[in-house]
Amino acid sequence: MDRRAFGEHPNRPGGPPAGQGAEYTGRYVILLDPSNQESGLNALRSAADIAPVERVRGAESANVAGLLDRPDVSVHFENLAAAVVEVRPEQRHALVTTAEAENSILAAEPERIVYASQIMAPDRAPTAFLPSYRSDEEVVARLSKAEAATFQGPAWDEQKATWGLQAIRANISGMTGRGVKIAVLDTGVDTDHPDLVGCIEETASFVLGESVEDVFGHGTHCIGTTAGPAKPQQGPRYGVAPEARVLAGKVLGNNGRGTDGQILAGMDWAVARGARVISMSLGAPVQPGELFPQTYEIVALRALERGTVIVAAAGNEADRPGFVPPVGRPANCPSILAVGALDRGLRTAVFSCGGINGQGGEVDIAAPGVDVHSSVPGGGYARFMGTSMATPHVAGVLALLAQANPDASAAELRATLLAGAFPLPQPARDVGAGLVQAP
Template sequence: MDRRAFGEQPGRPGWPNSPGMGQGTEYTGRYVILLDQSNQESGLNALRSSADIASVERVRGTEAGNIAELLERPDVSVHFEELGVAVVEVRPEQRHALVTTAEAEPSIIAAEPERLVYASPVITPQQAPTEFYPAYRSDEDVVARHTRAEMAAAQGPAWDEQRWTWGLQAIHAHLSSLTGRDVKIAVLDTGVDTDHPDFAGRIEATASFVPNESVVDGNGHGTHCIGTAAGPAKPQQGPRYGVACESRILAAKVLNNAGTGTDGQILAGMAWAVAHGARVISLSLGARVQPGELFPQTYEKLAQRALERGTVIVAAAGNESNRPPDIKPVGRPANCPSILAVAALTKAITSAFFSNGGVNGQGGEVNIAAPGWQVHSAAPGGGYQPMSGTSMATPHVAGVIALLSQANPNASAADLVAALKSGAFPLMLPARDVGAGLLQAP
């Protein structure tokens, strides 16, 4: 038995609705239970009898309706039948019984504490606000850690961005005849500006899995990521910034307007995206991991199941590093072997100082690198803004998956991943930092 798939956790904190969370708030108090898909009821029955888990409500990926409210209720456990996963509520005194039962029950593959996840862009100097999310870096922090000369070096050579962003040029998307036409890209994030003129007629479906918040993006992170993956060939203003300019957009809000969410909300978004036929799911979010920490079994198994159904999952590697001396490990869920972990590059095509690296084995590798420094894309209110982070690199990869899918509509998800990696441009940088190299459009 792989005992790393079972574990206990600290008590449940109050729900975070704003930035600036302290220690002890990384867990929700619930458990994510990965079930044998052929025998799901046996596992749930075992937990009912031994750990007295809360009443189970079954939901399907196509039923976005009241899932957000169900995930918020302390008297309900939510069972995503199509995924073979349940997010269960259990009283603190029953947690040990739950873990013990899960270890002994053959129909339960893993029982992992539910964690919080965050959007993780890096704030560049001209954008610095007065408050920051846990994964953000302030202007003062950046300047203190990196000299102005280092910041200037990250700009690299001058890129002419009158027609195309530097990111599209670096990955050669501006030269591709492919547009991702009708390929569905799901972005699970802080929502979308549904009224942005650049997305008119392009949004296939939306859903919010955040209690008391509509899919409308009150943050900006989700709109920016959607723009990079799927922005139009001819924006209302400025250069083209979207990779797959004729793809279809599936926008799921899984992070609140403060940029925080839970594993349960991510899982709900994944179920919804797969049910709606997403060819690729883009996750510019995550949680930091410790050196030596292994990947989460639940996300890994779900990524495998998604691949079998033809869906590729890409995720941000994370922004906790302080290069060159301090390289942090790829965060979760990007550290899963079956999820593509995306690192960030500067305009000089070097590793961004914040970009995490493959310092943990057994799945914690970087798979590919993409532009993630001062990336121009859509902003709420119909405008545009630059942002930096592995969050910004990730939707470039999602867009290229859509291009590859258009070129090879019958290709398996595994074939698309193989084509993506083999098509990367090799860099004279450690594979630990850039994986197969610089992303390239077909």
């Protein structure tokens, strides 16, 4: 095991090689040996005096948000063999030392804050901008007038289907994703949106004091791209898998922020509910050379074994052509598909992060992520951009593949997706296998 998996809190000497501006909660995420979970927890109780442990099983969701918000308990996700533990500052070093020595503990990492990977389109007033991501207005301001005039790329006829659906051939696919469960872990959903009421299978909020209703706007847009109807109330078709069933998990709050613990809770719930795909348009930046998070990687491996493919946004911190930072976390895990964004000309979007880091930090595949039309809260529509908008295109295609190949394992679905991508002239570090294609 790489000892860098056992990172100390950044306020202590010897902290992990975290990205600049990384935010931490003070808690730790622990990955346990599934066959010997209690041994690891007992070791932490004895040596680091962690807060009392409350167990959660994957299908449960009602009380999880409250447990994660309590400073007097640690939360054990039994089905994932993972725990989010509360520990006093003076005991953090003991926790890390114990984790390194205890064979039943596979990884221990500081819990981080994670953000929605969204860039608002200029025709929509932003509800919030997060420090790690920038607005489309800022992108356009850095382009010359000539570049700005061609920023949208060549014209696409969007009377019947969005340019994104045409580019990935979803609008002519014989598959609809019928019956396939897709979990979208995000800022929630507008449960009353007329286009989405028919596709929502189940909802759950893992954010204390907030219902699943989407105030930020991000989750509703991503869910629309994934599974919006073949015949929406207004405008062109914009949903990739219109007959898929959506599990809408709110893991990011109304301010677009969440924690590793909330995301793990959503992943646990989604896998237990039988999701074939988990779509996560969220992340946090990393530094060149930074190791992928062991916690997310191990959880993703366990999800694959249980039939679930996870896709995540590559991140929006780039300022191409001059600055291309690494794929963010958790998309930088080898077992999570990292999705880069393309503009209307099928060029790499100026904000899309690149495969700078190895060991999982590659871009795996690319999808439309600029000028993406989809649903927003209040029953309306808007165009957003970001690797967030590219990710649900890929999640929807995975649902189409799962319908076409119902007996395929998660690993086989993943391999089929990558093998079917349309090659692009850009380097693989920017677009991976190429443009995702519907079966």
